[in-house]
Amino acid sequence: MSLLELHQVSKFYGEGETAVRALYEMDLSVDEGQFVAVMGPSGSGKSTLLTIAGSLEEPSSGEVYVGGAALSRMGRNDKARLRRRAIGYVFQDFNLLPGLSAAENVALPLELDGVPSRRALQIGCSTLERLALADRAGHYPDQLSGGERQRVAIARALVGERRLLLADEPSGALDSRNGEAVMRIIFDACRSGVGAVVVTHDPHLASWADRVVFLRDGRVANAPDAVAGASAGRPLASPG
Amino acid sequence: MSVRHALLAFLSARPKYGLQLREEFEESTGEVWPLNVGQVYTTLQRLERDGMIESDESEDEPGPQKVFKITEAGRVELDQWLNTPPDMAQPPRDELVIKVLSALRVPGVSVHDVIQVHRRYLVELMQQWTRLKEDEADFDLTFALVGDAELFRLDSVVRWLDAADSRLKRAALEPPDTKPAPLIRRRLVTRR
Structure with missing residues (x-):
């Protein structure tokens, strides 16, 4: 089943001649268990794609479906409920409450969704345990390393029944080892059915994804396929 | 890849047979670089001719197999090789760089499309390496190291493509510089 679908989504900022096109007629579909990486230079529309997919911003035209429900037909309260229950966000700078x-x-x-605090805390602890952070449950953010903070932020994004994870440069502030650990957690979450869209400029980290979408000037970068030849499609190099 | 020095490294701990050396070579490269047995024996003959190793008919095993051991000259050679950085001062004649530079001169060809073809292919290769590493790295340290090396190499090429793409886009927006290009080309000089 498709967890997220964007149909011909465009986003313009401003009007008339000064309008800036951030996204143009974008189609994207993310199924359960699928890990999609979105790459592209600054200003290519990566972050706009994420905020629109997460209902934090509305498209200028086109339609977004989350779990089969069209966002344009939802009121503010319904969208807020959807964000609390169905969508988890991860940001580059962790955004944990100190x-x-x-x-x-x-x-x-x-808790914000009405779960009694003791029960919410129990679920929170078991989510941390799943990500091998049980011994950090009582620590405050300033007592955690950068890598641990981001893993806690991912736990927060996955807690409860949320099946769609949206991450904007989740490893941007981390060294390569911690960046890889973060991608591995997202990869494992996808193996258990979560659908993830991860925006990154880092090819090394994008290589964890099942599918990589390249954006350029607000559109999917279409280019002819590589010509199949002696070097194309061969996974392992030989000494030659 | 210096087969010659890799063989000296394998012989540094204890004497070995040729076939053992081939197996060890493939294991030590995470089985990424296969090596044929003929190449092993040719290299061993040259090392023996140069006084880096000595051979002996096996005392323990019957048959014609020779056992090879490293000499003092071989140890000195190995030590020097390990501590001498490879020559990276001159840029290699990189085919991908040449393709992108050539695309700029071909009428009707979009260099951005050419860049995107290569970028996509390289990221697909990186996905394959990441999957292989994910499956194997917990069990095979050597393969994990080779996989990291390959991923970082491909990563650097994709980053160059990204930088080239942005630079060309900026250049297309800016008026061309009318100043004559400097004639002096700097050469990198490194202390080795």
Whole structure:
């Protein structure tokens, strides 16, 4: 089943001659268990794609479906509920609340959705345990390393029944080892059925994805396929 | 890839047979670089001729197999090789770089499309390497190291394509510089 679908989505900022086109007639479909990476230079529309997919911004035209439901037919409250229950966000700078412990940060979306705090905390702790962070549950963000903070942020994005993960440069502030650990967690989450869209400029990290979409000037970069030849399609190099 | 020095490295711990050396070579490269047995024996003959190794008929095993051991001269050669950086001062004649530079001169060809073809292909290769590493790296340290090396190499090429794409886009928006190009080309000089 398709968790996320964008149909002919365009986004313009401003009007008339000064209008800036951020996205143009974009189609994208993300199924359960699929890990999609979106690559492209600054200003190519990557982050706009993510905010529109996550219902944080509305498209100028086109339609977005999350779990089969059209966002244009939802009111503000319905969208807020969808964001709390169905969509998890991960940002480059973690966005953890400094006054809450790791477990409390993870439990927060559940509490906001009306789950009693003790129960929310239990679920938060078990989510941290799944990501090998059980021993950090009581730590505050400033007591965690950068890699641990981002793993807590991913736990917060996955807590509860949320099946769609949207991440904007999730490893941008991390060294290569921690960046790889973050991608591995997202990869594993996808193996358990989560659908993920990860925006990154880092080819190394995008290589974890099942599918890589390249954006350029707000559109999917279409170019002819590589010509099949002696070097094309061969996974392993030989000494030659 | 220096087969000659890799063989000296394998002989540095203890004497070995030719077939053992071939197996060890393939294991040590995560089985990514296969090596035929003829190449092993040709290299061993040259190493023996140069005084880097000595051979002996096996005392323990019957048959014609020779056992090879490293000499003192071989150890000195190996030590020098390990600590001498390879010559990377001159840019290699990189085919991909030449393709992109050539695309700029062909009428009707979009260099951005050419860049995108290669970018997509390289990222697909990186996806294959990441899957292989994911499957094997926990069990095979050597393969993980070779996989990392290949991923970082491909990563650097994709990043160059990204940088070239942006530079060409900027250049297309800016008026051409009318100043004559400097004639002096700098050469990299490194202390080795």
